Amino acid sequence: MREVAIVAAGMTRFGELWQTSLRDLFVDAATEALNAAGVDRLDAIFVGSMASGQFVGQEHIGPLCADHLGMAGVAAMRVESACASGGMALRAGFAEVASGLSDLVLVAGVEKMNDGADATAVLATAADQETEAYQGVTFPGLYAMIARAHMETYGTTEEELAAVAVKSHRHGALNPKAQFGRVVDLQSVMTSTLVADPLRLLHCSPVTDGAAAVLLCPLRDAKRFTDRPVKLIGSGVATGAMALADRADPAFLDAVQLSAERAYRMAAIGPGDVHVAEVHDCFSIAEICCIEALGLVERGHGRHAAPSGETALGGRVPVNTSGGLKAKGHPVGATGVAQVIEVFEQLRGEAGDRQVADARFGLTQNMGGSGASSVVHILERV
Amino acid sequence: MPSPRYWREIPGRYRLEAGRCHGCGKVVYPTRRICPACRGAEFEPVLLSRRGRVVTSTVLRVSPDDFVMESPYAMAIVETPERVRLMVQVTDCEPSTVQPGMEVTLEFRLIRKEGQSGILCYGHKAVPVVAADTARSR
Ligand SMILES: [Zn+2]
Numbered sequence: 001m002r003e004v005a006i007v008a009a010g011m012t013r014f015g016e017l018w019q020t021s022l023r024d025l026f027v028d029a030a031t032e033a034l035n036a037a038g039v040d041r042l043d044a045i046f047v048g049s050m051a052s053g054q055f056v057g058q059e060h061i062g063p064l065c066a067d068h069l070g071m072a073g074v075a076a077m078r079v080e081s082a083c084a085s086g087g088m089a090l091r092a093g094f095a096e097v098a099s100g101l102s103d104l105v106l107v108a109g110v111e112k113m114n115d116g117a118d119a120t121a122v123l124a125t126a127a128d129q130e131t132e133a134y135q136g137v138t139f140p141g142l143y144a145m146i147a148r149a150h151m152e153t154y155g156t157t158e159e160e161l162a163a164v165a166v167k168s169h170r171h172g173a174l175n176p177k178a179q180f181g182r183v184v185d186l187q188s189v190m191t192s193t194l195v196a197d198p199l200r201l202l203h204c205s206p207v208t209d210g211a212a213a214v215l216l217c218p219l220r221d222a223k224r225f226t227d228r229p230v231k232l233i234g235s236g237v238a239t240g241a242m243a244l245a246d247r248a249d250p251a252f253l254d255a256v257q258l259s260a261e262r263a264y265r266m267a268a269i270g271p272g273d274v275h276v277a278e279v280h281d282c283f284s285i286a287e288i289c290c291i292e293a294l295g296l297v298e299r300g301h302g303r304h305a306a307p308s309g310e311t312a313l314g315g316r317v318p319v320n321t322s323g324g325l326k327a328k329g330h331p332v333g334a335t336g337v338a339q340v341i342e343v344f345e346q347l348r349g350e351a352g353d354r355q356v357a358d359a360r361f362g363l364t365q366n367m368g369g370s371g372a373s374s375v376v377h378i379l380e381r382v
Numbered sequence: 383m384p385s386p387r388y389w390r391e392i393p394g395r396y397r398l399e400a401g402r403c404h405g406c407g408k409v410v411y412p413t414r415r416i417c418p419a420c421r422g423a424e425f426e427p428v429l430l431s432r433r434g435r436v437v438t439s440t441v442l443r444v445s446p447d448d449f450v451m452e453s454p455y456a457m458a459i460v461e462t463p464e465r466v467r468l469m470v471q472v473t474d475c476e477p478s479t480v481q482p483g484m485e486v487t488l489e490f491r492l493i494r495k496e497g498q499s500g501i502l503c504y505g506h507k508a509v510p511v512v513a514a515d516t517a518r519s520r
Contacts, residue, residue, distance in 0.1 A: 132469050
């Protein structure tokens with residue numbers, strides 16, 4: 001396997017971008033990445049998108065993206081794994097470069113959620129249709145059941161859940177590309193509208209339009225495109241039972257743990273070496289469960305991390321410095337790539353007010369559905 | 383929902399038919415081709431007990447379109463004595479009273495009237511044991 005580097009990144013603002021189409025979102029992010037590296041040709045494009053067919057009626061977006069980038073002819077394909085589509089696209093691009101199949105690969109993620117589709121119904125297609133969606137459950141409902149199981153097992157409180165959202169907004173307010181650039185206090189989170197008990201509106205990530213793209217090449221060529229490449233040293237993918245009811249412990253994300261173990265092994269580091277992490281906080285409880293499954297905190301201790309400041313900027317291991325899915329926004333297929341961009345910028349010292357001092361190793365974790373798929377990447381400053 | 387897709391799920395949804403794996407004894411519901419525990423492919427049909435215990439639950443206050451008329455409603459993962467877990471609505475009670483540990487029965491009910499076609503979709507919902515007793519004594 002060849003060593004692989006990320007050499008450039010591009011990302012649209014995240015939010016309700018009514019004036020911008022799916023194809024233009026992709027092109028805006030991709031062009032920023034290509035320009036940053038001074039590149040005008042590619043060997044392959046991998047684009048993550050969960051549900052372009054349901055959101056805007058457009059399948060077959062591999063060629064659509066290549067064509068609109070002015071690169072019809074280039075190998076291009078879509079990768080889908082629900083909300084983990086972007087992270088899985090990176091996995092595919094990593095393998096493409098590591099294997100020697102291609103030298104210059106663009107990995108992108110895009111989702112256009114605000115074009116009239118019923119976002120709750122579209123997202124519900126990532127659940128098991130015959131045993132979960134049929135009965136009337138939604139994604140907030142599934143994560144609410146995870147939250148209640150966590151409260152039951154570990155004594156997690158509503159205040160501790162709310163502290164995660166408060167932290168995300170505090171970080172997001174420092175991110176010019178975030179959907180929500182405002183801070184919220186504990187009280188407003190805890191009195192926001194109940195969506196699925198115990199989860200309230202301010203525990204939930206929003207409906208977002210956006211795209212993100214990174215450029216990959218073999219490490220040995222990286223200096224041709226940037227003087228500060230970032231090395232991709234670990235990649236782990238795992239699956240778990242599709243339906244939440246079929247997981248041994250509904251309060252534990254076993255696919256996240258398994259994907260992390262694989263990524264740590266490849267990178268030859270452990271969770272104690274991680275300086276900054278972007279994890280899949282589609283709901284506040286998800287961040288708590290993810291940091292436990294990743295080993296960043298002990299199992300059952302995730303509830304203390306946000307209230308104690310351990311995972312905030314300036315803490316032991318800052319998590320979701322971008323604002324996370326909660327405040328930065330969650331254009332589902334783009335999320336996994338946007339997470340990688342945050343860590344890329346952190347490791348290059350380009351994160352501005354959100355900068356984590358002297359970060360060498362960073363981790364990203366992106367998951368699909370209620371945790372049935374998960375992908376973890378580990379990056380290292382060169 | 384196209385009729386064949388609905389019909390083929392009827393044994394599981396109407397009669398709670400499950401399969402007991404010959405290889406490891408795990409009861410699998412709904413039935414599937416391969417046992418997720420041991421990869422065995424031979425099953426003996428069993429009917430689930432129509433009772434269980436709430437493992438975890440929620441109250442859905444923002445529901446899918448087909449369920450708007452029932453909102454807010456409780457949903458739970460219920461474990462039967464066969465150690466099978468089902469995702470079900472919990473009905474005939476105040477939704478906020480549903481909590482982990484609660485004993486329930488599983489009863490045949492209308493799940494929803496589907497979208498434009500108006501097809502009636504049936505299955506099982508959970509009813510708290512206390513509420514069921516109270517209803518019978520009335
Ligand atoms: Zn078996």
